[in-house]
Amino acid sequence: xxxxxxxxxxxxxxxxxxxxxxxxxxxxxxxxxxxxxxxxxxxxxxxxxxxxxxxxxxxxxxxxxxxxxxxxxxxxxxxxxxxxxxxxxxxxxxxxxxxxxxxxxxxxxxxxxxxxxxxxxxxxxxxxxxxxxxxxxxxxxxxxxxxxxxxxxxxxxxxxxxxxxxxxxxxxxxxxxxxxxxxxxxxxx
Numbered sequence: 001x002x003x004x005x006x007x008x009x010x011x012x013x014x015x016x017x018x019x020x021x022x023x024x025x026x027x028x029x030x031x032x033x034x035x036x037x038x039x040x041x042x043x044x045x046x047x048x049x050x051x052x053x054x055x056x057x058x059x060x061x062x063x064x065x066x067x068x069x070x071x072x073x074x075x076x077x078x079x080x081x082x083x084x085x086x087x088x089x090x091x092x093x094x095x096x097x098x099x100x101x102x103x104x105x106x107x108x109x110x111x112x113x114x115x116x117x118x119x120x121x122x123x124x125x126x127x128x129x130x131x132x133x134x135x136x137x138x139x140x141x142x143x144x145x146x147x148x149x150x151x152x153x154x155x156x157x158x159x160x161x162x163x164x165x166x167x168x169x170x171x172x173x174x175x176x177x178x179x180x181x182x183x184x185x186x187x188x189x
Contacts, residue, residue, distance in 0.1 A: 002051035011062040079110035105122040111152035113143040124167035130159035
């Protein structure tokens with residue numbers, strides 16, 4: 001079991017191997033993730049050590065005192081707070097390996113595609129539809145009030161996939177590549 005003393009030791013090892021003053025910010029963040037000190041409660045190999053979530057403050061305090069860079073959580077909050085936990089719980093191993101590290105270090109910004117014109121955040125009024133086509137899905141609809149969409153490489157998107165069930169059912173959560181053909185981001189004027 002990983003305890004506070006073990007986390008302090010691991011954090012000091014990270015700092016010795018990658019001194020914040022002489023290490024590129026992104027390189028430091030990648031090394032932190034690889035050391036399991038990104039989110040200590042995540043599994044080993046996915047930025048964590050399987051430690052209690054309450055011990056994250058031990059790592060964060062040590063790194064802050066050393067002047068280590070953070071991953072700019074205000075800029076990548078959707079990814080950290082919504083996409084990552086969902087990918088961890090429901091994603092395939094391939095998705096976990098593909099998305100969690102670049103998400104945590106901030107190489108890929110995420111946004112949320114939930115609200116819609118005329119419906120706002122009322123999920124029962126969701127108008128965006130997704131239809132299965134071969135191994136993929138074709139999504140048609142429009143989203144609005146999407147903070148950071150202009151910066152995002154990925155999005156979490158909800159769409160109606162079954163119109164024959166009650167309105168709060170039949171909704172699917174997708175990972176959406178914001179560079180896919182047909183995805184258009186426009187500012188509200």
